[in-house]
Amino acid sequence: MAAAERQDEAERSSIKEAARARLRRHDVGGRFSGLPLPKASVLLPLMVRGGELCLLLTVRSMQLRSSPGEVCFPGGKSEAEDKDEIDTALREAKEEVGLQPEEVEVICRLVPGIDKRNHLVTPVVGFIEDTFQATPNPDEVSDVFVVPLEYFIKPLNYMTLPYKTSSGHSGRMHCFTYDDHEHKMSFKIWGLTAHFAVFLALVIFGRRPTFEVDYDLDNLISSAVQNFMNLYASIYERKKSNL
Numbered sequence: 001m002a003a004a005e006r007q008d009e010a011e012r013s014s015i016k017e018a019a020r021a022r023l024r025r026h027d028v029g030g031r032f033s034g035l036p037l038p039k040a041s042v043l044l045p046l047m048v049r050g051g052e053l054c055l056l057l058t059v060r061s062m063q064l065r066s067s068p069g070e071v072c073f074p075g076g077k078s079e080a081e082d083k084d085e086i087d088t089a090l091r092e093a094k095e096e097v098g099l100q101p102e103e104v105e106v107i108c109r110l111v112p113g114i115d116k117r118n119h120l121v122t123p124v125v126g127f128i129e130d131t132f133q134a135t136p137n138p139d140e141v142s143d144v145f146v147v148p149l150e151y152f153i154k155p156l157n158y159m160t161l162p163y164k165t166s167s168g169h170s171g172r173m174h175c176f177t178y179d180d181h182e183h184k185m186s187f188k189i190w191g192l193t194a195h196f197a198v199f200l201a202l203v204i205f206g207r208r209p210t211f212e213v214d215y216d217l218d219n220l221i222s223s224a225v226q227n228f229m230n231l232y233a234s235i236y237e238r239k240k241s242n243l
């Protein structure tokens with residue numbers, strides 16, 4: 001290995017090691033697995049490219065019934081054979097973008113979210129190689145792209161919108177526009193996908209973003225759990241009153 005290559009490799013390892021340590025401190029493991037909601041998982045695939053952490057995202061096929069054309073992470077609904085949320089994320093990533101489970105170094109599960117169909121969605125964070133070549137399944141995925149993770153705390157094109165769920169929970173919705181100059185494409189990342197990307201960037205960088213967020217940044221994990229529990233409680237109360 002040439003000296004320059006060795007230096008790149010050393011830099012890559014130290015970026016990954018620092019991120020691993022922070023991620024492990026925010027691992028929720030199976031803490032939310034027993035909640036009585038239908039389950040889904042997404043994989044947040046991290047790689048080091050050009051000396052910085054980047055996230056791989058997908059654009060949903062226009063043929064899908066749910067959320068066609070929206071940006072999301074590889075992922076989907078849990079199936080009976082899945083052992084846990086990690087299994088679901090890895091199975092879905094393989095089906096959607098051709099990522100083999102052995103190509104992923106799984107690090108942790110983060111605080112879940114709830115989608116508009118009331119699925120409990122668990123984000124699973126894993127490292128992949130930056131040489132990974134996606135093979136999108138055209139039935140489900142129309143595009144795959146990569147965004148520097150730092151964009152989710154320091155965006156160039158950002159908007160916030162208030163949101164309120166049908167169960168009455170309210171908060172901020174982040175909307176990013178990312179211009180991929182290399183591929184001359186522009187992507188809109190918002191809703192649940194943006195929510196997970198921002199949380200991941202806050203965990204890893206531990207810095208204040210250039211926009212407002214619904215967290216206490218000195219108590220990131222407990223405020224994230226609190227926000228989630230408030231949302232969950234609003235859905236649960238509504239379910240009970242519909243019985």
Ligand SMILES: CCCCCCCCCCCCCC(=O)SCCNC(=O)CCNC(=O)[C@H](O)C(C)(C)COP(=O)(O)OP(=O)(O)OC[C@H]1O[C@@H](n2cnc3c(N)ncnc32)[C@H](O)[C@@H]1OP(=O)(O)O
Nearest residue numbers: 065066070072075076077113115139191192193195227228
């Ligand atoms: C405080 C806590 C915070 C909470 C949030 C705050 C943020 C604010 C949020 C507010 C706004 C919240 C709202 C927003 O954020 S909307 C904003 C932008 N959108 C998003 O953020 C996307 C969010 N959604 C997702 O990530 C996914 O939908 C999740 C992961 C939830 C489910 O995964 P997914 O949907 O990917 O499931 P799947 O992969 O199992 O299946 C997909 C479909 O594909 C069909 N299919 C499968 N195979 C094939 C095949 N071979 N040929 C043809 N079809 C095939 C299959 O039958 C299924 O169809 P259907 O059954 O769906 O019709």
Ligand SMILES: [Mg+2]
Nearest residue numbers: 074075076092
């Ligand atoms: Mg999916």
